[in-house]
Amino acid sequence: xxxxxxxxxxxxxxxxxxxxxxxxxxxxxxxxxxxxxxxxxxxxxxxxxxxxxxxxxxxxxxxxxxxxxxxxxxxxxxxxxxxxxxxxxxxxxxxxxxxxxxxxxxxxxxxxxxxxxxxxxxxxxxxxxxxxxxxxxxxxxxxxxxxxxxxxxxxxxxxxxxxxxxxxxxxxxxxxxxxxxxxxxxxxxxxxxxxxxxxxxxxxxxxxxxxxxxxxxxxxxxxxxxxxxxxxxxxxxxxxxxxxxxxxxxxxxxxxxxxxxxxxxxxxxxxxxxxxxxxxxxxxxxxxxxxxxxxxxxxxxxxxxxxxxxxxxxxxxxxxxxxxxxxxxxxxxxxxxxxxxxxxxxxxxxxxxxxxxxxxxxxxxxxxxxxxxxxxxxxxxxxxxxxxxxxxxxxxxxxxxxxxxxxxx
Amino acid sequence: xxxxxxxxxxxxxxxxxxxxxxxxxxxxxxxxxxxxxxxxxxxxxxxxxxxxxxxxxxxxxxxxxxxxxxxxxxxxxxxxxxxxxxxxxxxxxxxxxxxxxxxxxxxxxxxxxxxxxxxxxxxxxxxxxxxxxxxxxxxxxxxxxxxxxxxxxxxxxxxxxxxxxxxxxxxxxxxxxxxxxxxxxxxxxxxxxxxxxxxxxxxxxxxxxxxxxxxxxxxxxxxxxxxxxxxxxxxxxxxxxxxxxxxxxxxxxxxxxxxxxxxxxxxxxxxxxxxxxxxxxxxxxxxxxxxxxxxxxxxxxxxxxxxxxxxxxxxxxxxxxxxxxxxxxxxxxxxxxxxxxxxxxxxxxxxxxxxxxxxxxxxxxxxxxxxxxxxxxxxxxxxxxxxxxxxxxxxxxxxx
Ligand SMILES: [Zn+2]
Ligand SMILES: [Zn+2]
Numbered sequence: 053x054x055x056x057x058x059x060x061x062x063x064x065x066x067x068x069x070x071x072x073x074x075x076x077x078x079x080x081x082x083x084x085x086x087x088x089x090x091x092x093x094x095x096x097x098x099x100x101x102x103x104x105x106x107x108x109x110x111x112x113x114x115x116x117x118x119x120x121x122x123x124x125x126x127x128x129x130x131x132x133x134x135x136x137x138x139x140x141x142x143x144x145x146x147x148x149x150x151x152x153x154x155x156x157x158x159x160x161x162x163x164x165x166x167x168x169x170x171x172x173x174x175x176x177x178x179x180x181x182x183x184x185x186x187x188x189x190x191x192x193x194x195x196x197x198x199x200x201x202x203x204x205x206x207x208x209x210x211x212x213x214x215x216x217x218x219x220x221x222x223x224x225x226x227x228x229x230x231x232x233x234x235x236x237x238x239x240x241x242x243x244x245x246x247x248x249x250x251x252x253x254x255x256x257x258x259x260x261x262x263x264x265x266x267x268x269x270x271x272x273x274x275x276x277x278x279x280x281x282x283x284x285x286x287x288x289x290x291x292x293x294x295x296x297x298x299x300x301x302x303x304x305x306x307x308x309x310x311x312x313x314x315x316x317x318x319x320x321x322x323x324x325x326x327x328x329x330x331x332x333x334x335x336x337x338x339x340x341x342x343x344x345x346x347x348x349x350x351x352x353x354x355x356x357x358x359x360x361x362x363x364x365x366x367x368x369x370x371x372x373x374x375x376x377x378x379x380x381x382x383x384x385x386x387x388x389x390x391x392x393x394x395x396x397x398x399x400x401x402x403x404x405x406x407x408x409x410x411x412x413x414x415x416x417x418x419x420x421x422x423x424x425x426x427x428x429x430x431x432x433x434x435x436x437x438x439x440x441x442x443x444x445x446x447x448x449x450x451x452x453x454x455x456x457x458x459x460x461x
Numbered sequence: 462x463x464x465x466x467x468x469x470x471x472x473x474x475x476x477x478x479x480x481x482x483x484x485x486x487x488x489x490x491x492x493x494x495x496x497x498x499x500x501x502x503x504x505x506x507x508x509x510x511x512x513x514x515x516x517x518x519x520x521x522x523x524x525x526x527x528x529x530x531x532x533x534x535x536x537x538x539x540x541x542x543x544x545x546x547x548x549x550x551x552x553x554x555x556x557x558x559x560x561x562x563x564x565x566x567x568x569x570x571x572x573x574x575x576x577x578x579x580x581x582x583x584x585x586x587x588x589x590x591x592x593x594x595x596x597x598x599x600x601x602x603x604x605x606x607x608x609x610x611x612x613x614x615x616x617x618x619x620x621x622x623x624x625x626x627x628x629x630x631x632x633x634x635x636x637x638x639x640x641x642x643x644x645x646x647x648x649x650x651x652x653x654x655x656x657x658x659x660x661x662x663x664x665x666x667x668x669x670x671x672x673x674x675x676x677x678x679x680x681x682x683x684x685x686x687x688x689x690x691x692x693x694x695x696x697x698x699x700x701x702x703x704x705x706x707x708x709x710x711x712x713x714x715x716x717x718x719x720x721x722x723x724x725x726x727x728x729x730x731x732x733x734x735x736x737x738x739x740x741x742x743x744x745x746x747x748x749x750x751x752x753x754x755x756x757x758x759x760x761x762x763x764x765x766x767x768x769x770x771x772x773x774x775x776x777x778x779x780x781x782x783x784x785x786x787x788x789x790x791x792x793x794x795x796x797x798x799x800x801x802x803x804x805x806x807x808x809x810x811x812x813x814x815x816x817x818x819x820x821x822x823x824x825x826x827x828x829x830x831x832x833x834x835x836x837x838x839x840x841x842x843x844x845x846x847x848x849x850x851x852x853x854x855x856x857x858x859x860x861x
Binding site: 365 | 546
């Protein structure tokens with residue numbers, strides 16, 4: 053079997069949900085875990101010591117941005133991204149493909165790779181699976197991602213099937229190109245859009261390659277929530293028990309709780325830091341918009357249940373006066389939001405470990421939906437996850453309830 | 462507040478300033494760190510608390526608490542120490558928003574001083590000013606001045622002196638707390654400066670704030686002006702100066718017997734992508750500057766000089782060394798010039814945080830060296846060495 057640079061041990065389960073220990077070259081992580089996105093070698097506005105204090109285990113770097121600035125050769129010369137940004141814990145890099153397709157209008161995917169116009173000089177460039185892996189080998193993250201053929205989640209028809217097959221053909225080129233399998237873990241990405249048959253084919257193909265871990269790609273792109281959770285549920289059910297499962301681009305607290313209940317382990321999203329920059333704090337009740345006039349005389353902390361540096365020091369009234377105006381406003385709200393996501397990760401891990409995962413989910417949902425209006429997709433997902441959340445929802449008319457149980461997946 | 466002068470070196474003095482029961486004990490000459498709405502602009506509180514043992518006192522601007530937050534909100538929370546969660550730090554309120562605003566004397570009327578703020582021009586009179594001060598409850602506060610630049614007419618200058626005294630009396634009458642630094646003005650007139658100082662000294666103030674500096678006066682006129690003021694002030698009270706923040710300016714004011722400084726210099730360097738590199742220990746300054754900092758060819762290539770390096774320069778792209786070799790600040794212990802160059806290049810906010818940490822640390826170290834030089838009764842030599850080194854390196858640089 054191919055070399056692996058990780059160890060994955062499931063410590064406890066509740067139905068599909070699992071609490072695990074993921075030992076990577078640079079850090080021993082506890083899952084479920086959230087990975088803040090540090091696009092260009094920094095999480096916006098937060099220093100390395102702060103990220104360690106907050107309990108960040110893995111930080112995500114974007115290969116596309118890093119390859120542009122400071123460049124893969126420079127990073128290699130400086131001893132890799134770990135040393136360049138002086139981050140002692142784990143790193144993950146994406147393949148760069150998704151960023152190109154989503155950021156550059158002129159990206160075009162052929163069998164050879166992703167062609168795009170260079171943002172530096174406008175010349176046509178080509179990112180092949182081999183090149184993506186070579187760049188990621190230079191950056192040196194603990195986990196690297198295969199280049200996949202990304203299509204919009206909303207795409208339908210033969211293009212979705214083509215992308216899935218190409219993703220499978222490319223994974224072999226990625227594996228062949230990977231020069232540091234003893235130090236870096238190559239994860240494959242399950243594609244196949246919203247089509248269960250294609251997803252199944254892709255899972256089967258990837259599992260045959262016996263990779264160190266698997267990601268569920270092509271989601272969080274504007275698809276219906278009901279379709280989203282069904283794909284996650286199908287993939288987590290089909291992927292091997294003894295390998296980590298990473299749902300790419302997922303970062304809303306509710307989505308993370310649902311995906312974890314369905315058996316996923318890892319998440320990443322720019323949302324907590326991006327929304328922080330715009331003055332919105334994540335709290336157990338949902339979102340707190342600090343710019344709102346009602347905050348001007350609110351002398352409570354952002355979240356009275358949070359013990360982070362920001363919540364233990366400042367009132368909403370003070371933060372109201374600095375968000376979106378002073379650099380410090382953005383730094384403080386981002387700090388709390390990352391703290392919130394890390395606390396959520398720890399709570400998921402601990403509650404599964406301590407056999408009280410359903411209670412955790414129930415408490416979470418009661419806070420988010422105090423009037424009982426838990427969305428139907430969450431209710432359906434929890435039914436598949438085997439978690440009773442009836443006490444969180446106002447009573448449904450009999451007919452709907454029946455229909456839900458008989459439809460199943 | 463308690464202030465004791467412990468040692469002299471010529472006119473320069475070493476003091477200790479105790480800012481009340483919960484306030485810190487400051488060794489002077491001392492740097493008050495610049496803030497935006499009470500907090501350092503880029504250094505979050507957890508890193509700020511680890512910044513430097515001398516990072517104990519902050520300059521806050523009452524102008525930041527006129528509207529958002531308004532004084533009633535600050536009062537409701539119980540003052541700035543509580544609002545900012547800095548219970549043991551010294552807060553000194555000075556009516557100048559040093560980053561946003563330079564007093565030009567325009568628009569000021571008998572009703573109040575005119576300030577350019579982020580909300581546009583505002584007229585602030587003694588009543589409004591003291592409402593803010595009383596809400597903020599700083600350890601020390603400077604009275605509301607009518608500051609004018611050096612080039613105004615004699616008549617306008619005289620008016621500024623009279624008005625500043627009048628406002629001082631008004632402020633004192635509205636104050637709920639002691640700890641007032643009476644502002645001394647008088648522009649570039651030694652006579653008016655002396656008069657302003659003598660009159661202010663007759664009021665019930667805890668100390669003095671020398672205003673109207675850094676507003677266009679020539680550097681060579683400044684020494685005599687500063688000395689005229691300090692000569693007219695009682696020795697046992699602390700003296701603060703506003704608007705003099707460059708290393709040479711600080712040394713000039715220390716030489717005249719000034720104790721407290723606020724400075725935009727570290728902030729300005731940070732904003733420009735610069736890191737302070739000038740020798741800042743007494744050893745380096747008195748030791749004639751080891752040649753490690755004299756790589757003149759390097760400076761010109763990278764928009765740097767003997768005082769600072771510009772991290773925006775591509776010459777630092779692959780530079781794995783810290784900003785300053787041997788510097789013990791968080792930034793230098795943790796990160797390379799190459800990383801900071803990359804952060805600037807990609808417009809990442811962490812660049813400002815890391816640069817500001819180093820620049821404040823470096824400048825606080827410079828103030829430490831000043832105090833050591835006074836303690837050793839070596840301040841005039843220290844001062845001369847620093848200035849002549851700066852001159853020498855400027856000449857070297859211009860000859861490149
Ligand atoms: Zn918090
Ligand atoms: Zn330093």
